[in-house]
Amino acid sequence: MKTEFADLKEMHDYAWRLIIRGIVDKKSPARHPTFGTNGLLGMPELRTVVLRYADQKAANLEVHTDVESKKVEELKFNPNVGIHIWFPTNKLQVRIKAISEIKIGSGVTEQWEKVPTGSRVSYGTLPTPGTVIQTPFAYEKPAEFERFCLIKINIEEIDLTHLGTRHTRALYEKKTKWCGSWLAP
Amino acid sequence: MKTEFADLKEMHDYAWRLIIRGIVDKKSPARHPTFGTNGLLGMPELRTVVLRYADQKAANLEVHTDVESKKVEELKFNPNVGIHIWFPTNKLQVRIKAISEIKIGSGVTEQWEKVPTGSRVSYGTLPTPGTVIQTPFAYEKPAEFERFCLIKINIEEIDLTHLGTRHTRALYEKKTKWCGSWLAP
Numbered sequence: 001m002k003t004e005f006a007d008l009k010e011m012h013d014y015a016w017r018l019i020i021r022g023i024v025d026k027k028s029p030a031r032h033p034t035f036g037t038n039g040l041l042g043m044p045e046l047r048t049v050v051l052r053y054a055d056q057k058a059a060n061l062e063v064h065t066d067v068e069s070k071k072v073e074e075l076k077f078n079p080n081v082g083i084h085i086w087f088p089t090n091k092l093q094v095r096i097k098a099i100s101e102i103k104i105g106s107g108v109t110e111q112w113e114k115v116p117t118g119s120r121v122s123y124g125t126l127p128t129p130g131t132v133i134q135t136p137f138a139y140e141k142p143a144e145f146e147r148f149c150l151i152k153i154n155i156e157e158i159d160l161t162h163l164g165t166r167h168t169r170a171l172y173e174k175k176t177k178w179c180g181s182w183l184a185p
Numbered sequence: 186m187k188t189e190f191a192d193l194k195e196m197h198d199y200a201w202r203l204i205i206r207g208i209v210d211k212k213s214p215a216r217h218p219t220f221g222t223n224g225l226l227g228m229p230e231l232r233t234v235v236l237r238y239a240d241q242k243a244a245n246l247e248v249h250t251d252v253e254s255k256k257v258e259e260l261k262f263n264p265n266v267g268i269h270i271w272f273p274t275n276k277l278q279v280r281i282k283a284i285s286e287i288k289i290g291s292g293v294t295e296q297w298e299k300v301p302t303g304s305r306v307s308y309g310t311l312p313t314p315g316t317v318i319q320t321p322f323a324y325e326k327p328a329e330f331e332r333f334c335l336i337k338i339n340i341e342e343i344d345l346t347h348l349g350t351r352h353t354r355a356l357y358e359k360k361t362k363w364c365g366s367w368l369a370p
Contacts, residue, residue, distance in 0.1 A: 006321050034219045034269050036229035043282050044221035044229060044267030082229030084219050097228050128352075131369045136191050136353045139369040168321045169314075184316045184324040 001088060008180035012172050015094055016056040018087055023054055030054075030094075035063065035084035037074040045074060050148075052111075059155040059174060061096075064111070067104055067149035068128040068177050075100050081153055091152050095159040101152040108150045110128040115148070123147040161185055186275060189349040191321055193365035197357050198252040200279055200345050201241040203272055208239055214272050215239075220248065221267035222259040224311075230259060237296075237335075244340040244359060246281075249296070252334035253313040258284050266338055280344040293335045300333070308332040346370055 004184035005011040022030025034046050039045040053062035061083065065071060075081070112120075124144030133139060158172045169185035172178045190196040205286075207215025217233050224230040236246035246268065250256060260266070268281035309329030318324055343357045354370035357363045 001188045032271060032273075034221075034231055034271075036219075036221045036267065037280075038223050038227065038229055039267075042223065042263065043265045044223055045280075045282075046219055046221045046267040046269035048269070048271045048278055049279060049317075060296045067277045078227065080228045081219065082224075082231040084231035084233070086217060086219075093233055095230075095232060097224075097230075126370055127369045129369050132356075133367045133369050136355075136367045137351055138367070165320055168289065170321075171317075182321045182323070184310055184314055184318050185311045 002162070002164060004126070004166055005162055005168045005170075008170055008172075008182070010168055011160055011168070012178060012180055013056075015092060016054075018090060018092065019061075019085065019094065020054045020056070021108065022051040022085075024145070030085050032153075033063075034160050035071065036084065037071055038078050038080065040074055040077060041048065045071065047071065049183065055181040059178070061098070061153040061155070063151050063153070064115070064123075065149050066123075066129060066147050066150060067102075068147060069149075070130050072102060072149060072151075075102060081151075083153065091163040093161040093163075095161075096153075096155055097157040097159075098153045098155045101154065103152060104146075104148065108148060110143075111150055112145055112148050116162075117143070120148075121133040123149070159183075187347070187349060188346055189351055190353045190355075193355055193357075193367070196345055196347065196353070196355055197343070197363060198241075198345065200277060201239075203275060203277065204246075204279065205239045205241070206237075207270075208235040210347070210361060215270050218246075218248075219269040220256065221269065222256055223260055223263050223265065225262060228255065232254065244363070246338040247282070248336050248338070249300070249308075250334050250336060251252065251308050251310065251314060251332050252287075253310075253314050253332060254327060254334075255307065257287060257336075260287060260336070266336075268338065276348040278346040278348075280346075281338075281340055282342040282344075283338045283340045288335040288337060289331075289333065293332075294363055296335055297330055297333050300330070305333075308334070344368075 120143030305328030306326035
């Protein structure tokens with residue numbers, strides 16, 4: 001555990017290692033980031049997603065969703081995304097700003113084939129997610145490849161806050177090649 | 186632990202009990218909700234906050250912050266707030282939409298007096314939070330009552346998703362007196 005950061009590159013690499021762990025470690029907080037969009041009526045919309053892929057060099061993340069979910073509708077209108085992860089053990093907050101891309105169909109066949117059969121029912125709920133139903137279980141969950149959607153999250157900014165012995169905060173931006181700068185926490 | 190919900194009122198009350206626990210239990214996920222705003226440049230902004238108060242009957246929450254923080258600037262422009270809490274043990278996701286009120290000065294003296302002396306340094310950082318600094322510890326943390334700010338979060342909607350034996354999702358709205366309706370999850 002780091003008690004304090006005094007090196008910008010070290011802090012950036014440390015955060016990425018924690019994020020990447022979320023792809024394989026179901027107990028990592030990075031497994032379940034909070035995914036924020038601007039709602040269609042100007043209300044912030046936040047929900048849990050499952051992290052499927054993370055790449056420091058390309059500075060992107062991937063999550064899967066149902067193409068009929070509300071968040072896809074919101075992203076078509078405004079592709080900006082906020083991602084939030086709090087690592088309690090490491091006392092590190094990761095805040096990401098990104099621009100999303102929606103991918104469906106033939107471009108995501110490979111990813112679909114890796115989704116376990118039992119998990120494929122997350123893509124295809126009838127009626128579509130968020131529809132009012134009369135009883136709690138008045139829905140079906142067929143697996144539908146046509147509803148499988150990959151959201152590619154192209155990162156623009158990473159804002160890190162570490163609550164160590166003393167607090168440190170640093171901002172890393174794509175436009176300055178992630179070299180980073182310290183901020184007052 | 187609930188395996189499944191089939192009663193709207195029971196699910197609503199259950200979620201509120203978990204939320205309220207966050208006021209006193211530092212290990213509860215409700216202690217540290219994610220607080221979402223629409224950023225000034227149209228980018229969703231998410232960060233951790235500490236829950237200070239929660240009231241089911243009045244349907245509101247309270248958090249404290251530095252009045253010079255970016256989130257206050259954002260809320261002055263657009264008071265809409267999204268709150269997100271994921272309770273991993275209970276497999277319950279709480280998504281809240283709310284309208285915020287900013288309170289400072291004589292109206293929050295009582296709350297300020299309850300803030301432990303050691304915690305008051307969260308209100309007064311110089312330079313103000315988010316300012317670029319040349320070295321990681323080039324800041325001071327005096328305690329300043331003038332910078333202490335209470336954000337009152339007046340809830341409009343609560344959207345609950347429970348990943349039980351079967352999934353259930355329900356939406357509760359102030360305008361329908363929180364009676365709730367089931368949604369396809």
